[in-house]
Amino acid sequence: MQLRYVFSELGQGLRRNLSMHLAVILTLFVSLTLVGLGILLNQQATKAADHWGSQLQITVYLCTERDSNPACTGEVTEAQRTAVLQVVEDNPEVADHFLISKEEAFEKVKELYGAERFEGPYPAATAEDMPEAVRIELKDPEKYEGIVSAVKGLDGVSKVGDMRTVIAPIIGSINTMKWAALGTAIFLVVAALLLVANTIRLAAFARRKEIGIMRLVGASTLYIALPFLLEALVTALIGVVLATGALAGFMYFGIMERATDRLKFVPWIGFSEYGVAVAAVAVLGPLLTVLPTLVLTRKYLKV
Amino acid sequence: MIRFEKVTKTYPGHAHAALDQVSVDIEKGEFVFLVGSSGSGKSTFLRLVLREYRPTGGRVYVAGKEINRLASWKVPRLRRTIGTVFQDFRLLPNKTVTENVAFALQVIGRSRSEISSLVPETLELVGLDGKGDRMPDELSGGEQQRVAIARAFVNRPQILIADEPTGNLDPTTSVGIMKLLDRINRTGTTVVMATHDAGIVDQMRKRVIELEHGRVVRDQAQGVYGFQN
Numbered sequence: 001m002q003l004r005y006v007f008s009e010l011g012q013g014l015r016r017n018l019s020m021h022l023a024v025i026l027t028l029f030v031s032l033t034l035v036g037l038g039i040l041l042n043q044q045a046t047k048a049a050d051h052w053g054s055q056l057q058i059t060v061y062l063c064t065e066r067d068s069n070p071a072c073t074g075e076v077t078e079a080q081r082t083a084v085l086q087v088v089e090d091n092p093e094v095a096d097h098f099l100i101s102k103e104e105a106f107e108k109v110k111e112l113y114g115a116e117r118f119e120g121p122y123p124a125a126t127a128e129d130m131p132e133a134v135r136i137e138l139k140d141p142e143k144y145e146g147i148v149s150a151v152k153g154l155d156g157v158s159k160v161g162d163m164r165t166v167i168a169p170i171i172g173s174i175n176t177m178k179w180a181a182l183g184t185a186i187f188l189v190v191a192a193l194l195l196v197a198n199t200i201r202l203a204a205f206a207r208r209k210e211i212g213i214m215r216l217v218g219a220s221t222l223y224i225a226l227p228f229l230l231e232a233l234v235t236a237l238i239g240v241v242l243a244t245g246a247l248a249g250f251m252y253f254g255i256m257e258r259a260t261d262r263l264k265f266v267p268w269i270g271f272s273e274y275g276v277a278v279a280a281v282a283v284l285g286p287l288l289t290v291l292p293t294l295v296l297t298r299k300y301l302k303v
Numbered sequence: 304m305i306r307f308e309k310v311t312k313t314y315p316g317h318a319h320a321a322l323d324q325v326s327v328d329i330e331k332g333e334f335v336f337l338v339g340s341s342g343s344g345k346s347t348f349l350r351l352v353l354r355e356y357r358p359t360g361g362r363v364y365v366a367g368k369e370i371n372r373l374a375s376w377k378v379p380r381l382r383r384t385i386g387t388v389f390q391d392f393r394l395l396p397n398k399t400v401t402e403n404v405a406f407a408l409q410v411i412g413r414s415r416s417e418i419s420s421l422v423p424e425t426l427e428l429v430g431l432d433g434k435g436d437r438m439p440d441e442l443s444g445g446e447q448q449r450v451a452i453a454r455a456f457v458n459r460p461q462i463l464i465a466d467e468p469t470g471n472l473d474p475t476t477s478v479g480i481m482k483l484l485d486r487i488n489r490t491g492t493t494v495v496m497a498t499h500d501a502g503i504v505d506q507m508r509k510r511v512i513e514l515e516h517g518r519v520v521r522d523q524a525q526g527v528y529g530f531q532n
Contacts, residue, residue: 004409005406005409209393209395210395210406212393213393213395213406213407213410213454214410215379216353216382217382217383217386217407217410217411217454217455217458218378218379218380218381218382218383218385218411219410219411220376220379221376221379223412224410
């Protein structure tokens, strides 16, 4: 097929409708960035939730030698520990439980805050400072009051930690940002679709003479629609490139430079998550312009 | 080459049929005048040949294909066998004469070498050699219509449809255009021409099909335009 016409039309069409194309590119850029952001935040929330274990967990910390809870009379005794485990085992709300030793707790802390703080002659803490704990998984995350009150008053129990009170606000705010980004993106996607539709209408009108003659002499529908499709593709690609850049900026300045340094206890998203978001944006962008173009060229360029 | 079998065409929202039970058979290589007053159905007839519309009833055959059953995606291929000329020329104002004619070949995917041999040849045939670099607005009406005919004929179609091709031209220029259409007809191309121009029809002495209110009221082998009131 001779495509000289198609490419000269493509260049002409992009120049002729420059302001419309810019409008499409900018709306696409912003909406795709927000979609990408939504995807990144979604992955961030999942990653955080995965790391902290299922949110159903309740941790019962047992007394240590020097415990801040005055109810503790000293290190938890063998009999106290057995009693606590018995109560947990008998509770119908508990799905599973396991004991975390001082050493295991210490390993976890070293992992979170960096092992170098706990080495040398003056370590920040030793395994002995760590409380033993019983980790409890619930059958139903909504029903936790029973087990909490059953364990709370027992001898040898320092405190009952409900992970939800710590994690829920963090995951909650990530989710709020996610939905805000995606919600705004939906409006902008609609705006982008309408702009694409308008651009095609204008372009079809500007080219109506050529199109009329092409139909008359028997140019195929695809050939007539090709300049429109290529224009749609070019604007989409520019939008995708800009959005990819903006997301890279968010990853670098937002996550890697700031968050990763300051909030070490949260596992942050990295390059693989960025790749997923970029892939989604790269698919969505062309779809947003090419699909309406296909539909509308069928309407305006009917044989 | 073109056959209408009891063809009826009613436009949506119109009570009267634009064409009413029209049966016509046009052989390969014929030259046919389609005459009748405005609104008699001439344009509808031509548009059905081009498959711009499907008939409401009856069957239309063009170049051996039944138009009613032709899939939309095959329509472009059908139109490559038909050249079309209009009263208002329909040239692209920003392209030269050569580019206008070449455009018809480019957009159906003909190769550059074919285009560079066919276009000058056709411009010579229509009497425009040496004017290939002119823009349409530098040409007279008659010359512009020759460009349009060159564009319609450059792909060597089997059928040439002309809808009032002399409608905008003075009588002397019209004679030249008719001679050109006659020459194209002699190459074996079937020519169907809708016209109001009684002088031309009387002079050419070709087959005349007269339409009135969508019906064929006359089909005469070597006819004249008809009696004027």
